Amino acid sequence: MGTTRKAQAAMEYLMTYGWAIIIIIIVAAALYYLNVFSPPTTQVASGFTGFTVPTGGWSLSSGGQLTVLLRNAVGSRITVTAMSATISGTTASLTPAPANMTVNNQTTFRTGAADFSSRTAGSAYSGTVTVTYTNTDTGLTFTSTGSLSGAVS
Structure with missing residues (x-):
C-alpha cells in the first residue's frame, strides 16, 4: 500500500510541474515569435x-x-x-x-x-x-x- 501512495505522489508531482513547464515553454515561444527578445536597435x-x-x-x-x-x-x-x-x-x-x-x-x-x-x-x-x-x-x-x-x- 505504501508503494502505491509514493507512485501516486510522484505522478501528481510530474503532472503538476510538467504542465507548468509546458505553459512556460509555450509563453516563451510566443514571446520569441513576437520579437520581444530582439534588440530594439535593429535598423x-x-x-x-x-x-x-x-x-x-x-x-x-x-x-x-x-x-x-x-x-x-x-x-x-x-x-x-x-x-x-x-x-x-x-x-x-x-x-x-x-x-x-x-x-x-x-x-x-x-x-x-x-x-x-x-x-x-x-x-x-x-x-x-x-x-x-x-x-x-x-x-x-x-x-x-x-x-x-x-x-x-
Missing part, C-alpha cells in the same frame, strides 16, 4: 511606396541630425518637393528639397544639425518619414510615408 525601414531606403541608408546622430539616403524606384523622373520626419513627436524638414531625381538615382537628405535634440548614442528610436514628390513625366503629385527605426549613432 528597419518599411512602408515607402515608390522609394527604397537601402539597409543602413539612414542614421540619427547623437546631436539630433537625421540623414536618409533615398532611391527613386517610381520608374520615372521625379522632383521631391518636400520631405519631413517625425521622431518622438518632433517634426523636422529634410533638405535638399526640391530635388530632381532620375530613375534609380539616390539622393541624401538631412535635417538640421540639432532638429531632434541630443540623444544618447546606442538608444533606440523610431519615426515616420513623409516624402511629397511630383512625377515630372505626368505632372501628378504623390505622397509616400514610411517608417524608420534604429539606434542613435
Whole structure:
C-alpha cells in the first residue's frame, strides 16, 4: 500500500510541474515569435511606396541630425518637393528639397544639425518619414510615408 501512495505522489508531482513547464515553454515561444527578445536597435525601414531606403541608408546622430539616403524606384523622373520626419513627436524638414531625381538615382537628405535634440548614442528610436514628390513625366503629385527605426549613432 505504501508503494502505491509514493507512485501516486510522484505522478501528481510530474503532472503538476510538467504542465507548468509546458505553459512556460509555450509563453516563451510566443514571446520569441513576437520579437520581444530582439534588440530594439535593429535598423528597419518599411512602408515607402515608390522609394527604397537601402539597409543602413539612414542614421540619427547623437546631436539630433537625421540623414536618409533615398532611391527613386517610381520608374520615372521625379522632383521631391518636400520631405519631413517625425521622431518622438518632433517634426523636422529634410533638405535638399526640391530635388530632381532620375530613375534609380539616390539622393541624401538631412535635417538640421540639432532638429531632434541630443540623444544618447546606442538608444533606440523610431519615426515616420513623409516624402511629397511630383512625377515630372505626368505632372501628378504623390505622397509616400514610411517608417524608420534604429539606434542613435
